[in-house]
Amino acid sequence: MKFLKIFKRDIVAPLSEAQQLAAYRSSGDAGLLGKLYEPYMDMVFALCYKYLQDEDASKDAVMQIFEKLLVELKSHEVENFKSWLHSVSRNFCLMQLRARRTFVTADQADSEDVESIMVSYEEDEPLFGERKFEALETCLGTLPAAQRKAIQLFYIEEKCYREISEETGFEASKVKSYIQNGKRNLKICIEKNESK
Structure with missing residues (x-):
């Protein structure tokens, strides 16, 4: 069974999201952030599509949000990447809508999201x-x-x-x-x- 120990040394445990974020902050390597962002791209696209109602605009938004992360994550310490990314993506879409003077109605977004974007x-x-x-x-x-x-x-x-x-x-x-x-x-x- 000693030979198993040899293989165990070669296995590199996957980094947690917090470790990946810390590694990106210290190195600035866009590839590290890309690996972290990739599993969430479908979520970001779906969220953008819900707000923007346009496939091409949503695809562009996914890339623009990544570019935004490249800058923001150099200085922000994020505890829960998924929920933070969800907020950043939603706010990005709302700013896009605001620029177009188009507004999200309760029919276009579920009430939970609408409540969180409206000052009540x-x-x-x-x-x-x-x-x-x-x-x-x-x-x-x-x-x-x-x-x-x-x-x-x-x-x-x-x-x-x-x-x-x-x-x-x-x-x-x-x-x-x-x-x-x-x-x-x-x-x-x-x-x-x-x-x-």
């Missing part, structure tokens, strides 16, 4: 849709800087309270307050803009 108030009333989008952009600019930053990091970049606190230096207890007050102020401002 206590009654779960979406703060923006087609008519409210321009008002939202205007109103974001009127928020105090701390509220605006907290809202953007929480809803657009999908960071948790702890990450927002670390990135901004805000006390953790203040982050929730900034987000809640920011939502309330946005709702009031949007309603005023709609009545004009």
